[in-house]
């Protein structure tokens with residue numbers, strides 16, 4: 001997994017010692033117990049064996065390794081105008097026979113423990129081209145170099161300590177090629193930039209860190225990075241590195257036993273494989289290789305200058321400027337050379353006489369580097385958890401304790417749950433599958449009922465119409481009656497089926513509670529119980545969602561069907577009215593009188609019109625099954641299709657408004673203002689009587705007003721008897737006028753408002769009745 005971290009602290013962590021702060025630092029060696037100390041750069045020299053090419057010309061080595069710490073460079077080779085052999089002393093000197101393992105154990109092994117304890121360490125290989133830097137750091141196919149060996153040791157130690165501590169390992173790998181930084185693990189076009197942070201130290205922005213969990217992952221990253229590294233061949237080395245490669249591994253660890261307050265140690269290990277210094281006479285480079293070589297030399301020169309300045313400062317003391325900013329390499333290695341870091345330098349040299357000058361230069365720089373002192377500090381961050389986290393920590397610990405307790409009880413009593421959590425989950429699944437099945441059936445029944453209800457409604461309307469005719473087709477009447485009977489029977493069956501399903505569903509719903517009791521007695525732990533409870537709740541929630549969605553679906557389809565039916569009826573009515581108008585016009589134009597039958601038909605239509613405009617009965621067929629085919633208390637009643645359960649609550653309000661034995665017989669009209677029935681609306685309902693009361697109080701106000709100071713007269717012309725209910729209210733409103741302006745306009749206004757309000761309420765009631 002790649003973790004892209006924009007700012008990566010490079011080499012140093014914690015308080016990076018600044019140049020000025022380093023002055024006068026006590027030069028004491030770091031003991032394993034102490035958190036602070038100073039340390040000289042450890043310098044080891046490794047001399048590589050002759051290459052096959054070199055062996056062919058001159059196999060006389062210019063290097064004489066005297067012992068484990070010293071060597072002599074023999075001079076007098078053809079290109080060296082010096083006669084005196086020069087002796088060098090270092091921390092370690094390895095001859096050409098030294099194995100990779102030996103190099104690692106002596107130079108790097110001690111650093112690993114330090115890194116795991118929160119110290120920063122750097123190990124870098126320095127030397128001319130072809131001297132064995134890459135071989136030492138990375139190795140070849142046959143023998144692993146320092147980097148893979150360090151990884152192996154690191155992960156072995158992490159695994160060994162994993163019972164006591166938790167570790168996190170992050171890794172980054174970059175190269176400096178022609179003075180620009182490149183991410184070797186996760187290459188991209190994003191510019192990597194070096195920044196300096198007073199707390200974090202050197203930072204490479206936009207560099208990717210790889211979160212490694214095992215040695216294999218780290219090795220894969222290393223190999224991937226090595227393949228991406230820029231290499232070319234020159235006269236001296238067939239596979240010459242054209243860039244400086246820096247691999248960094250950050251290890252954070254924490255004691256597992258720590259409670260609310262814990263110590264986080266952060267150690268860093270940086271391993272650097274530098275490109276070799278080049279003399280053009282030796283490499284014979286041209287073009288781009290020449291530019292690369294000059295950039296390599298420039299950065300190595302800057303590194304040399306820094307080493308010189310640092311060693312001078314250590315020898316002479318005082319404030320000496322260290323030119324870290326001269327190259328990217330020295331900027332990145334700033335902490336490794338003069339900051340909070342334990343550093344190891346492996347100087348690689350060649351035994352070949354032609355390379356004598358390079359060898360001497362390398363050894364001189366290495367000698368200088370040996371005098372450089374770095375101050376080392378253990379990177380420990382005290383992470384005391386925020387007070388807000390305490391409750392979570394306590395809850396977690398409590399849960400742990402209770403689960404351990406229940407485990408103990410189980411072990412003692414041997415009362416294990418026979419099915420386990422997964423078994424209980426399967427039971428829950430089965431249960432809700434059965435519930436879902438019944439809900440599906442119920443939904444289907446509801447749809448059936450809707451459909452049959454609609455057909456029944458239209459058939460019944462047709463039957464009523466037929467019955468109202470004088471000359472009726474008895475055959476049609478009978479067949480319609482038979483159809484209605486079959487439909488009713490089928491609807492009744494659906495009702496019975498629905499009832500059965502509802503009982504089953506209720507049984508299943510009550511079983512939900514039984515789950516808890518079973519779990520409690522099956523010896524499950526607290527955490528297992530809570531996870532099962534959550535699982536059950538999730539299932540109940542999704543079950544409710546299914547019901548809700550289905551209810552919505554059926555409701556909308558019901559409304560759509562109803563709308564379509566109303567539209568159809570309206571169109572039929574329009575057509576009928578047009579025909580009547582045309583017929584009447586023909587009769588009038590031809591001075592003809594309508595026959596008594598036609599007159600009667602017109603009257604019948606007129607009556608139906610009034611019924612439509614006044615109110616429509618909406619019996620709730622869904623509340624109980626049909627028992628007979630009797631359409632209702634009156635032949636003029638219009639029966640609406642059955643109502644869905646989901647609509648009941650909505651319609652409940654309306655059914656409250658409509659009295660149970662509501663008669664559609666036209667009410668007797670009264671001319672007085674007080675009569676609520678004059679609007680053509682039946683006011684038998686409590687709401688209507690309220691309106692009537694209100695109406696009476698208004699008339700009281702009116703009477704008072706007449707007596708006192710203003711005269712409000714309401715035209716008492718009764719509305720045209722056959723006017724539709726909706727328009728009646730409007731007509732009253734129009735006929736209401738104030739004859740004389742009041743002396744008290746505010747009072748007058750409020751009265752007008754009251755009267756207006758009354759009419760708006762009338763309209764509200766009338767619109768509720770007329771669906």
Ligand SMILES: Nc1ncnc2c1ncn2[C@@H]1O[C@H](COP(=O)(O)OP(=O)(O)OP(=O)(O)O)[C@@H](O)[C@H]1O
Nearest residue numbers: 048049129130131132133134135237240241275276
């Ligand atoms: N100690 C050694 N034992 C055996 N072979 C070695 C040893 N050191 C170096 N070599 C061989 O020498 C050759 C050059 O080594 P290497 O590529 O490591 O040099 P380098 O210093 O990294 O060069 P450059 O700076 O050009 O990248 C390689 O073929 C390598 O296998």
